[in-house]
Amino acid sequence: MRVLLVEDNFIIALDLAGLVREAGAEPVGPVASVRDAIAALGDASIEAVILDINLGEENALALVDDLRQRSIPFAFATGYSPDDVLPxxxxxxxxxxxxxxxxxxxxxxxxxxxxxxxxxDRTAP
Incomplete structure (x- = not known):
């Protein structure tokens, strides 16, 4: 599975890429902005995405509708409480x-x- 990593902290992104690789998936990126993530999503081989919620001054929530329209499963990565940052x-x-x-x-x-x-489908078991 090819997993796009959207993370603006390079050290965290490298660590995550290594863990994704160790888990048997292929990390793509990392990319550090919404614009770069949208460009990377143009590659039809992206099968999943892990999004850091805060990308510098940007917010990865801007990608949610696009990912849902493309039926690409995704997850958020955050140090914040999901209740505090997710709509x-x-x-x-x-x-x-x-x-x-x-x-x-x-x-x-x-x-x-x-x-x-x-x-x-996010409701899959």
Missing amino acids: PECADVPVLAKPYSAVEVRALLDVLRRHREAGG
Whole structure:
């Protein structure tokens, strides 16, 4: 599975890329802005996305509608409480809490794989 990483902190992005690779997926990127993420999504081989919510002065929530229209499963990565930063319409989106472990990244990728196999349906078991 090819996973686009949208993360503006280069050290965190490198760590996440390594954990994604160790979990058997192929990291794409990282990209650090909404504009670069949209450009990367033009590659039809992107199968899932992990989004840092805050990208400098930007907010990755701007990508949600685009990802849903493309039926690309995605998850947020954040150090904040999801209740504090996610709007109600994102309550169904998986969240990877920072700091995260290899086990948590592997579990998240399993969820994204299941969502992908179900056609991007977030309610898939």
